[in-house]
Amino acid sequence: MTKRFGDRVAFDDVSFEVGYGEVFGFLGPNGAGKTTTVRTLGTLLAPSSGSAIVAGISLSPKNGPAIRSRISMMPESPGLYLRLTVLENLQCFAGLYELDDVRGRIDRALGAVNLEDRARDLCGSLSKGLRQRVALARALLNDPAVLFLDEPTSGLDPVATREVHELIASLRERGVTIFLTTHRLEEAERLCHRVAILNTTLRLIGRPGELRQRLFQRSLDVRLRTPLGDPTAVFCAVPEVERWEQTPSGYSLTVSDPDLAAPALARALVGADADILSIAESQHSLEDVYLELINEDVEAKRR
Amino acid sequence: MSFSWRRVGAILRKELRDYRRNRFVIGTMAATPVLFITLPMIQLIAANVTGNTAHLSLRIGLSLLYMLVIPVTMPSVVCAYSVVGEREQGTLEPVLTTPIRREEFLIAKALAAFVPTLVISYAVFGIFLAVAALFAHPVIVSAIYAGPHVLVQLLFTPLLAGWAIWVGIAVSARSTDVRVAQQLSVLGSVAPLVILALMSLNVITESTALAIGLAAALLVFDLLAWRVVAAMFDRERLVTGRRV
Numbered sequence: 001m002t003k004r005f006g007d008r009v010a011f012d013d014v015s016f017e018v019g020y021g022e023v024f025g026f027l028g029p030n031g032a033g034k035t036t037t038v039r040t041l042g043t044l045l046a047p048s049s050g051s052a053i054v055a056g057i058s059l060s061p062k063n064g065p066a067i068r069s070r071i072s073m074m075p076e077s078p079g080l081y082l083r084l085t086v087l088e089n090l091q092c093f094a095g096l097y098e099l100d101d102v103r104g105r106i107d108r109a110l111g112a113v114n115l116e117d118r119a120r121d122l123c124g125s126l127s128k129g130l131r132q133r134v135a136l137a138r139a140l141l142n143d144p145a146v147l148f149l150d151e152p153t154s155g156l157d158p159v160a161t162r163e164v165h166e167l168i169a170s171l172r173e174r175g176v177t178i179f180l181t182t183h184r185l186e187e188a189e190r191l192c193h194r195v196a197i198l199n200t201t202l203r204l205i206g207r208p209g210e211l212r213q214r215l216f217q218r219s220l221d222v223r224l225r226t227p228l229g230d231p232t233a234v235f236c237a238v239p240e241v242e243r244w245e246q247t248p249s250g251y252s253l254t255v256s257d258p259d260l261a262a263p264a265l266a267r268a269l270v271g272a273d274a275d276i277l278s279i280a281e282s283q284h285s286l287e288d289v290y291l292e293l294i295n296e297d298v299e300a301k302r303r
Numbered sequence: 304m305s306f307s308w309r310r311v312g313a314i315l316r317k318e319l320r321d322y323r324r325n326r327f328v329i330g331t332m333a334a335t336p337v338l339f340i341t342l343p344m345i346q347l348i349a350a351n352v353t354g355n356t357a358h359l360s361l362r363i364g365l366s367l368l369y370m371l372v373i374p375v376t377m378p379s380v381v382c383a384y385s386v387v388g389e390r391e392q393g394t395l396e397p398v399l400t401t402p403i404r405r406e407e408f409l410i411a412k413a414l415a416a417f418v419p420t421l422v423i424s425y426a427v428f429g430i431f432l433a434v435a436a437l438f439a440h441p442v443i444v445s446a447i448y449a450g451p452h453v454l455v456q457l458l459f460t461p462l463l464a465g466w467a468i469w470v471g472i473a474v475s476a477r478s479t480d481v482r483v484a485q486q487l488s489v490l491g492s493v494a495p496l497v498i499l500a501l502m503s504l505n506v507i508t509e510s511t512a513l514a515i516g517l518a519a520a521l522l523v524f525d526l527l528a529w530r531v532v533a534a535m536f537d538r539e540r541l542v543t544g545r546r547v
C-alpha cells in the first residue's frame with residue numbers, strides 16, 4: 001500500500017504479512033508513517049493505492065464497519081471520556097461494538113489490566129498510566145482478532161511503562177495478534193516476535209536476531225590486560241579472522257564463525273603471551289540495527 | 304452491517320452523562336432559559352393594556368420571540384463542541400475505530416442536543432403560559448392564545464432546534480477550535496429567526512397558514528441540512544484535519 005497526502009508521501013509501497021497470534025513490531029522514527037499505516041489498516045484513512053486484508057476481510061470503504069468490529073485500536077493518546085467513570089467508558093464502547101454479556105466482558109477486560117477495583121472511578125481522576133490501562137481494557141472488550149497498539153507507552157514513566165509491557169506480554173501468552181507501533185527499540189526487542197522498520201518505505205522485516213545478522217557481520221570483542229606488540233601477526237594466524245581493528249577497550253575482530261574462531265584465537269593469544277581478560281561475541285542490539293538503517297537513509301538523503 | 308439504534312443509544316447515553324457532569328453545558332442549559340424567560344414575563348406582567356392594540360401585539364410577539372431564541376442558542380452551543388471538542392480531547396479517534404457508522408454518530412450527537420433542548424424549551428414555554436395566566440391581564444392572556452402564537456411555538460421549537468443542531472455539527476466537523484466553532488454556529492443558527500422576528504414585529508402579517516407554510520419550509524431545510532452534514536462527515540478529514 002501507499003498513502004499520500006497531496007504531494008507528501010506518508011508511506012510508500014509497504015507490504016507485509018502478520019501471522020495469527022503474532023506480536024508484530026512496527027518501528028520507525030517520528031514521521032516515518034507508522035501511525036498513518038495503522039490508521040489505514042484500521043479503515044480510518046483510505047490508501048492512495050494498493051490493497052490489504054485485515055482480520056481476513058478485504059480493506060475497502062464498504063467493509064469498514066465489518067473490519068472495525070473485528071479489530072481494536074488503541075491510539076497514542078488513551079482518548080477516554082474524563083467526566084465518565086471507567087465503567088461508563090467501557091459500557092459506551094461495549095454498546096458501540098454491540099456486545100452481549102456486557103458486564104461479564106467489562107469484568108474480564110478490567111481483570112486483564114488489573115483494574116477491577118477502579119471501575120467506579122472517574123477517568124479524569126486516574127494517573128496517565130492507569131488511563132493507558134483503561135484504554136487497553138477498552139481495546140480488549142470485543143476480543144479483537146487484531147489489536148493495534150500505537151505507541152502504547154508514549155509519555156509513561158518507567159513504572160507505568162513496565163506495567164504496560166507486562167500486560168502486552170500477558171496478551172502475547174494468550175495468543176492475541178498484536179500490531180505494535182513504537183520507536184522504543186527495547187520495547188520491540190522484548191515483546192515482538194518479528195519487527196519491521198519503516199522510514200516511509202519498509203526498510204527491513206524479520207526477527208530481531210535475523211535483522212542483526214543481516215546487517216552486521218559476526219564479530220568477537222577481545223579484551224587484554226596490555227595491548228599486543230604485533231597484533232597483525234597474532235590475528236592473521238587465525239584463519240577465521242577476516243579483519244580486525246583496535247577499540248578503546250581492546251580489539252574487535254570480524255570473524256566467519258565465532259564458535260570456531262574463539263578457541264583458535266585464545267590459543268594464538270596464549271601463544272603470544274597475552275593476558276586475556278575476555279573473548280566474547282559482539283552483541284548488536286535492535287537499536288544498532290535501527291540506527292544503522294536510519295543513518296543509511298540520512299546519508300542517502302544527503303547524497 | 305446495518306444501522307444500529309444500539310450504537311446510537313451508546314453515544315446518546317454517553318453524551319447525556321457527560322452533559323450532567325459538564326459545568327459549561329449545565330450552565331448553558333440553566334442560564335439560557337432563565338435569561339430568555341425573565342424579560343418577556345416582566346414585559347407582559349407590566350404591560351399597559353389600555354394602550355393601542357398594535358403596541359400590545361408587538362409586545363406579545365417580542366415576548367414569544369424570546370422563547371424561540373432558546374431552541375436556537377442552546378443546541379448550537381452544545382453541538383459546536385460535539386466533534387471539534389472530541390477531537391481536541393482525543394476521544395474522537397477511539398470512537399471512529401469502532402463499527403459505528405457516520406449516520407449513527409451524527410444522529411446520536413443530534414439527539415443528545417435535541418432531547419434536552421425540546422424538554423427545556425417546552426417547559427419554559429409552559430411556565431411562561433402559566434405565569435401569564437396567573438399574573439398577566441386577561442386581555443394579554445387571550446391575545447396570547449388568539450392567533451397562531453401557540454402553534455408557532457410548538458411547531459418552530461423542534462424545527463429551529465433541528466436547524467441549529469445541524470449547523471452546529473457542520474461547523475464543529477470543519478473547525479479546529481471550539482470557541483470559533485461556537486461563535487460560528489450561533490451565528491449560522493439564527494438565520495431562520497429573522498423571518499419569525501419579522502412576524503413578531505408585525506412586518507409580515509401572522510397567520511396559521513403562513514406559520515404552517517414556514518414550518519414546512521424549515522422542515523425541508525432541516526432534512527437537507529442533515530444530508531449535507533452527513534456528506535461532510537469524513538473520517539479521514541476528522542482524524543487528520545486535512546482536506547481529502
